Amino acid sequence: MMIRRSLVSVVDDDKSVRESLPDLLGELGFASRAFSSAEEFLASDCVGQTRCLILDIAMPGMTGPDLQRELKLRRQDIPIVFITAHRDKTVRPRVLEEGAVECLFKPFSDTALLEALNAALRGS
Amino acid sequence: MKFGNGGPGGLGHPRRRPNVEVQLEHPAEETKRLQRCINDLVRILALPSIWSGGEPSQILHTLLDALLCTLHLDIVYGWLKDPVGEAHIEMVRVDESRKLMPRPQEICEMLNHRLGDDPLKWPPLVRNHIGDRDISIVPLRLGLRGEIGVIVAGSQRADFPGQTERLILSAAANQALIGLQEARLLREQKRVASELDQRVAQRTGELAKANEELRNEIGERRLAEERVRQEQRELKRIEVRKAAILDSALDCIVTIDHKGCITEFNPAGESTFGYRRDEVVGKLLADVIIPASLRERHRRGFARYLATGESRVLGKRFEMTAVRANGSEFPVEIAITRIPLDGPPSFTGYLRDITDRKEAEEKLRRSEAFLAQAQYLARIGSFSWRVATDELVCSEQLYRMFEFDHRVPVTLELIGTRVHPEDIPMMDDMIERARGGVSDFEYEHRLLMPNHSVKYLHLIAHGARDKDGHLEYIGAVQDVTQRRLSEEALRKAQSELAQVARVTSLGVLTASIAHEVNQPLAGIITNAGTCLRMLAADPPNVDGARETARRTIRDGHRASDVVTRLRALFAKKDANTESVDLNEATREVIALSLSELQRNRVVLRPELAEDLPLVTGDRVQLQQVILNLLRNASEAMSTVDDRPRQLLIRTERDEGDRVRLTVQDAGVGFEPQAADRLFDAFYTTKNDGMGIGLSVSRSIIESHHGRLWATLNDGPGATFSFSLPRGPRVRRAPTVFATDVA
Numbered sequence: 003m004m005i006r007r008s009l010v011s012v013v014d015d016d017k018s019v020r021e022s023l024p025d026l027l028g029e030l031g032f033a034s035r036a037f038s039s040a041e042e043f044l045a046s047d048c049v050g051q052t053r054c055l056i057l058d059i060a061m062p063g064m065t066g067p068d069l070q071r072e073l074k075l076r077r078q079d080i081p082i083v084f085i086t087a088h089r090d091k092t093v094r095p096r097v098l099e100e101g102a103v104e105c106l107f108k109p110f111s112d113t114a115l116l117e118a119l120n121a122a123l124r125g126s
Numbered sequence: 127m128k129f130g131n132g133g134p135g136g137l138g139h140p141r142r143r144p145n146v147e148v149q150l151e152h153p154a155e156e157t158k159r160l161q162r163c164i165n166d167l168v169r170i171l172a173l174p175s176i177w178s179g180g181e182p183s184q185i186l187h188t189l190l191d192a193l194l195c196t197l198h199l200d201i202v203y204g205w206l207k208d209p210v211g212e213a214h215i216e217m218v219r220v221d222e223s224r225k226l227m228p229r230p231q232e233i234c235e236m237l238n239h240r241l242g243d244d245p246l247k248w249p250p251l252v253r254n255h256i257g258d259r260d261i262s263i264v265p266l267r268l269g270l271r272g273e274i275g276v277i278v279a280g281s282q283r284a285d286f287p288g289q290t291e292r293l294i295l296s297a298a299a300n301q302a303l304i305g306l307q308e309a310r311l312l313r314e315q316k317r318v319a320s321e322l323d324q325r326v327a328q329r330t331g332e333l334a335k336a337n338e339e340l341r342n343e344i345g346e347r348r349l350a351e352e353r354v355r356q357e358q359r360e361l362k363r364i365e366v367r368k369a370a371i372l373d374s375a376l377d378c379i380v381t382i383d384h385k386g387c388i389t390e391f392n393p394a395g396e397s398t399f400g401y402r403r404d405e406v407v408g409k410l411l412a413d414v415i416i417p418a419s420l421r422e423r424h425r426r427g428f429a430r431y432l433a434t435g436e437s438r439v440l441g442k443r444f445e446m447t448a449v450r451a452n453g454s455e456f457p458v459e460i461a462i463t464r465i466p467l468d469g470p471p472s473f474t475g476y477l478r479d480i481t482d483r484k485e486a487e488e489k490l491r492r493s494e495a496f497l498a499q500a501q502y503l504a505r506i507g508s509f510s511w512r513v514a515t516d517e518l519v520c521s522e523q524l525y526r527m528f529e530f531d532h533r534v535p536v537t538l539e540l541i542g543t544r545v546h547p548e549d550i551p552m553m554d555d556m557i558e559r560a561r562g563g564v565s566d567f568e569y570e571h572r573l574l575m576p577n578h579s580v581k582y583l584h585l586i587a588h589g590a591r592d593k594d595g596h597l598e599y600i601g602a603v604q605d606v607t608q609r610r611l612s613e614e615a616l617r618k619a620q621s622e623l624a625q626v627a628r629v630t631s632l633g634v635l636t637a638s639i640a641h642e643v644n645q646p647l648a649g650i651i652t653n654a655g656t657c658l659r660m661l662a663a664d665p666p667n668v669d670g671a672r673e674t675a676r677r678t679i680r681d682g683h684r685a686s687d688v689v690t691r692l693r694a695l696f697a698k699k700d701a702n703t704e705s706v707d708l709n710e711a712t713r714e715v716i717a718l719s720l721s722e723l724q725r726n727r728v729v730l731r732p733e734l735a736e737d738l739p740l741v742t743g744d745r746v747q748l749q750q751v752i753l754n755l756l757r758n759a760s761e762a763m764s765t766v767d768d769r770p771r772q773l774l775i776r777t778e779r780d781e782g783d784r785v786r787l788t789v790q791d792a793g794v795g796f797e798p799q800a801a802d803r804l805f806d807a808f809y810t811t812k813n814d815g816m817g818i819g820l821s822v823s824r825s826i827i828e829s830h831h832g833r834l835w836a837t838l839n840d841g842p843g844a845t846f847s848f849s850l851p852r853g854p855r856v857r858r859a860p861t862v863f864a865t866d867v868a
Contacts, residue, residue, distance in 0.1 A: 018649025
């Protein structure tokens with residue numbers, strides 16, 4: 003039954019996000035996994051199954067964009083939706099240019115997230 | 127000899143007289159007669175004692191009286207020849223009892239007739255008839271030949287003269303002769319003595335006169351001699367002094383005659399030229415001290431003067447080259463004057479070795495050249511300004527800086543034509559204060575050059591009074607245009623940088639705050655959205671909704687915690703509390719901001735009260751307030767160009783045991799209705815202001831139990847004042863934001 007549901011992985015060092023987003027994703031009809039760091043995500047078995055990656059930009063250790071480049075190197079063409087608490091206007095165009103589907107500024111609404119996810123999954 | 131004319135009259139009756147011869151028979155009578163005779167003789171012989179010292183007339187007088195009386199004569203006559211050529215003396219005595227007396231004339235004639243001229247031939251006795259009677263007359267010669275005189279005795283008695291009478295007469299004649307001779311002698315002696323006395327007196331007088339004249343003459347001669355001696359001494363003294371002047375003169379003094387030969391050469395000349403005086407006197411000056419190369423010229427000039435009276439050198443001071451005995455040449459300053467005496471022209475030359483002066487001049491010239499070059503390189507000009515006369519002396523570089531013509535004397539007016547119009551009020555103020563006698567001043571001002579370029583000058587001047595009490599400033603002016611432009615650029619860059627930094631740091635701060643808050647907000651919003659979706663499901667997922675609501679609350683607390691942490695982060699530590707000397711604190715602030723004030727062409731006038739009480743508080747905070755007020759005032763005048771940008775800062779005792787500080791500007795002021803809002807945070811009249819300064823300043827002052835307020839001036843500008851209670855007062859200042867007060 004659950005196989006049809008696309009896996010959305012969440013990578014964020016913030017606990018609030020890691021706790022709240024999976025419930026919302028579940029309500030929106032997605033399967034989800036949450037990771038507290040990029041390294042944890044890479045080490046998991048979800049990389050290949052993940053249909054969309056919701057990725058925090060600023061994290062201790064490997065940052066969001068670092069993970070984006072790493073996945074590109076591994077030819078893992080996972081659509082990425084960046085989320086960030088820094089309202090840095092220069093960041094968004096940079097990551098979009100690198101291939102990200104969207105960049106959402108925290109706090110974002112559930113509809114904005116759903117639009118981004120739909121866009122990501124449509125593209126894949 | 128003759129008898130004189132005068133004489134007694136005729137003889138009277140002959141008196142009865144006892145005849146001696148008759149009475150010889152009576153011895154008693156004889157004795158009596160002898161006694162009488164002796165008495166008579168004694169009387170006669172005593173006569174000379176009466177005559178002693180008498181005159182001949184006296185002698186004759188007494189003799190005749192004595193004979194008349196002694197011999198009872200009827201007549202007696204005397205005649206004396208004057209011994210010294212005077213008139214002869216003739217005298218007659220007759221017996222008063224005889225009534226019939228011939229006249230003396232008759233007696234004389236009778237005697238002449240009877241006796242004759244020659245006394246030697248006179249008879250001893252003559253009987254004569256005189257008058258009506260016969261008289262016996264006895265002539266007696268005085269002197270052997272009667273040369274002295276004659277006495278004639280006459281008596282009527284027939285027996286006259288008796289023997290004794292002859293004796294007495296003879297004795298009387300002898301006595302008379304002796305007496306007369308004595309008298310004559312005496313008289314002669316007297317005469318001689320008198321004459322001698324007279325002559326002596328006369329001679330003495332003459333001598334005294336001569337002596338006096340001599341003495342006067344001697345006195346005059348002495349005076350004259352003394353005068354001559356004095357004149358000689360004076361001449362000598364003058365000569366000695368002139369010689370001493372000549373000898374001690376530091377200048378060489380050389381005199382020459384009309385042929386150009388040396389006649390005098392003083393010791394200074396000897397030591398300067400290395401000749402002895404006796405070596406050069408008589409030689410041609412040209413051959414002695416003038417270098418060979420110049421001799422011909424000297425000769426021509428000398429000859430021209432002698433021929434025409436024209437000279438290019440006489441009476442002037444000039445420099446030339448001279449040569450010493452050893453051949454070395456050296457520069458001298460020389461002045462030649464003609465000696466103003468009659469006769470052929472002669473000249474005095476005054477020469478001075480100016481080697482040292484030349485060297486000093488050369489050094490000075492080099493030094494001046496160095497200075498000029500240094501001023502050129504450093505773009506520094508120098509000047510001196512005598513305030514009383516407005517006499518300005520400027521260095522070459524200063525001329526260059528102002529682009530003034532070198533030939534034109536610099537005046538304050540001329541300088542005024544170059545000063546930037548906006549800086550004229552400041553310059554006027556500066557000049558006025560300098561005239562008032564400030565000791566030093568330092569200013570920056572601009573020049574507006576004819577080509578409309580602007581120069582920035584930095585001026586430093588030091589005032590001093592000369593020995594007459596006149597104020598003079600010596601100053602240096604540096605062209606700081608390059609520096610000022612660089613500083614201006616730097617300041618602008620700094621300002622921009624500060625702005626960037628401020629924006630950046632604010633951005634960073636905002637981002638940081640946003641990040642910290644957005645994280646929990648993201649959780650809250652996501653949870654809230656999830657919760658709504660769970661409740662909206664059919665059937666509603668109540669358990670899930672509860673869980674998400676719980677997480678929403680948790681994240682809300684988390685956001686609250688972030689804000690609390692931020693507040694704690696910006697909290698300032700407690701303010702320091704100490705005794706603060708507001709004057710000293712003010713001076714430090716002035717020192718810090720003076721350069722900026724001057725750059726803004728603000729004329730700062732501090733009036734700091736003496737013996738100002740200390741206040742208690744945070745020195746740095748109070749200084750931030752003062753600095754803020756100064757900067758506000760300076761900025762308020764930044765657009766003022768029609769008046770001096772005067773800024774007064776004053777400290778004073780305030781009423782109620784307080785201390786007041788006032789900052790008064792001449793700036794744009796503020797809207798009267800804005801007076802209360804001035805101190806609100808974020809209220810600003812400035813384009814680039816944050817509106818924080820006055821708000822923070824007021825909170826600082828109020829935290830010091832003080833008051834800060836603003837008033838508008840009667841004239842342009844505003845005045846900001848604060849008043850603080852005097853210390854000491856131990857307390858803690860409350861916590862305030864102390865950043866970015868300016």
